[in-house]
Amino acid sequence: MRATETQATQAPQAAAWLTRYFLILAGLGLFGLLVLAPYAAWWLHASGDAAVERAVAAQGSGRFALFGSGVSQDFVDYKLRLYAAIKPDIAAVGSSRVMQFRGAWFRKPFCNMGGVAGNLAVLRSTVDAMLRIHKPGAVILGLDFWWFLPQWEAEPFKEVPPTSGSYNYGFSSLKKPWQWLLEGKISPRELAAPLLGLFGAGFREDRFGIMAQQTDDGFGPDGSWYATAEATGQKLPLDFQFRDTLAQVAQGSKAFYRARPGQDGPSEAHLDAFAEIWCRLRSRGVKTFVFIAPLSPRVLEAMRKTPGAWPHLFRLREALASRGIDALDCTDAAGFASGDCEFIDGFHGGEVSYARILRRMADRWPALLPYVDMEKLDAVISGWAGHVIVPDSRLTPLPETDFMRLGCPKRTPGDVPPGSEAGAPRKDRP
């Protein structure tokens, strides 16, 4: 009897409590919609994370501005907008492995479209999208050897949308600032930056996106990528001492898939697909220069131990030549005097490494000479050998560090150039 009475008194209390709980929750939800969400929208706008149009306008006007968004890493849409703004005479197209060509090395307007092509089908659709916007005089095409493996991409002639990675700012974007605060990715001061901006202490005007604001990581006005955070030691390298890449090589995983038994070279269908893209460009009068992107010497050395596993790399140049495509094979970085110290990771060369590649391309193909500023290239190569980035006061005052701890000698701006030993790690350190 007593239990029943207790239940009878508890039930209304519990019901009333539930009502209060959900009413307060609904009130907080309303507060979120009316206060937190609008502030987040303001924050994203002020930080430049949701400001792809403003970033392109600033970069297109010739200002040195960086675009490094934390909301989205899909940037095809951004690159095409930048391309439309620059209307370049020469462009570099490919995966992230062409993102280190700088506009400063060219005599004519240049746009780096690196990062827009992850395979041949996307490369075709992006090239088509570019040509619809504007026809450049010349294009540099960077090839990844894994594009020529059916395991990477089964249908190289497949039609794909040109901007599959457009920026989409949805409801989830509005949670990002609060999420980043809780994760410690941004500080309370950074969260309050739009308010501080009212007093002149907010975000930097020439940086768009939280990555660019925090560490000067992002795309420059020419579309090339600045890996400032890693190079200056603000962020730990993802591929420390190339271990991740070497593990991929050892396991035959990710981009380092091994050829199947019977595959003794690049796939014929994939070669045809690339030849068709190449012909599209040439037939429209676009001078096309093709290179095979480099690997760090350590990684290449590991791959050379089992060359039969990667015939689609080691026979790529001659396979392209058999289709009449003259490609510069830059797989071996030592071949153009580059070394591990000039690599961001196992298969991404740094700025100096790419200056060397461009120099070599210009030496080989006179048709490229009118576009290239050889003096600037030579200054970069001779002054900053062994480095990943070339110091630029507009970018960061921080010097490059031996971020991979390979024993690479690095110098600060103003130091005496280190000389010929800079390209290779010192032997006396682990």
Next chain:
Amino acid sequence: MLFSSYSFLFCFLPLTLAAWQLAARAAAQPAQALGWLLLALSLVFYAFWGPGFLVLLLGLIVMNHAFGTALAAPQQEGAGKRRLTRKSLLALALACNLLPLLWFKYAGFLTDCAARLCGADWSFTPAGLPLGISFYTFIQIAWLVAVYRRETAPEGLAAHALFTSCFAWVISGPIVRYGQMGPQLGALAGLRAENLAQGFTLFTLGLGKKVLLADSIGAYADAVFNAAARGIWPSTLEAWLGSLAYTFQLYFDFSGYTDMALGLGLMLGLRLPENFASPYKATGIVDFWRRWHITLGAWLRDFLYIPLGGNRRGRPRQYANLFLTMLIGGAWHGAGWTFIVWGALHGTMLSVNHFFRACTRGTLAERLLGAAPGRLVCVAFTFFCINLCWVVFRAPNLDTALTIYTAMAGAGPDVWPPLMAPDAGAGLEGFLARLDPAAPGSLMAALLPNRFFSGWLPFALLAVCGVIVWCCPNSQEVVFGRKEGAGPRVRWRPTTGWAAALALLGFAALVLASRETVFLYFQF
């Protein structure tokens, strides 16, 4: 669908509660109707993980029900062979349950081990790991043994399917027994305000623990362990902070999941068994295993330790049994040497703890350790041991674990920082400059050189975790009171203050709930 996903929170849960109330009011026989409804909802919930997984689960349910029915057949008097047949049948049933678990979870690992032994280039990757297979396999094994022992009798196939696949425990436990849940599932009733209030309280506390604490602190643990796996040496302080971060991450992840599961059950009128009772307050490893994953500990005790002989055959055999049980318990958590080493470490610690208890029983040492200061020392030492063991549990491989252990021991390269920063200046400014992690050469920069822990947030999170773990009652105590009947100082009441606090916690968790994380125990 995770319990902390928007699809569950804003769609599945409200629809479940609404359908529950409608069915309870409309049905002539509410218990039966609600049973069918719960089964349907559970199958839908499980199907979200993959229809193939659901087919496997259903197949195992049907198979086990058939085995259970055969095991429950009346025994003919004087038929000695019949008993043998029942035993064989049970052995066959257990083998049929363990085979899928072995195949999906351990085949790749065993192939890899065999390949290393033979120097061959074999590799095998099973087609995905069915979610919750470790849990529902153990649940069904317990049921089969209970049927065999005639402690329970099989009911219909639907009842067995509901007991096995109920969405509150199918993915990640607790490992329920039929004796606990069967009667409750047979007497399902409509929603009750008291149950809903307490259920939402538990669920909100669990959601907050998972989203605000476990996921946040886990980012720091990931930074240290992932870097170590890439060959980057953490400093001594970073290694300790990383291990502590994981120790708290696992605690709040598991505790949060358990609270949510118990809360969900309570909303539907089901009282799930306790699975988590302030384990870091344990005064020894024996005590720890009575507080951490209680239902798994009980399962291992009842179906491994006791059948192996338990403590009935002398102390050396008892310690060997403990070691073996924990070794298998470690392997249950995952197919890898790290889990086996973790199990071995716990088996060793349990044996040592039992040995120590036996040696000190009735002595002054026992009385001293039983006093408040002694208990404090025991709690601290137990936590220290558990924290060390979690390192190998979290590490992706033994090399990484060794890296972290070496750094924790202060034996890694460049782990000892200079005691004082050079040229930092005197006075308060100099002191603050030494503590500024962003200032090159400062003491903090030397102690935390890899920037895994920057700013005050990781330290604040660790402090909050520590306070909740050691200074607060656990969620069960907050909602239901302590076992001995005493009410903790922080006790849930149907007051506006509690409604506001929980709503605020729930709101913060809901805002941040969509981060891409999983419950750690899903992978075990």
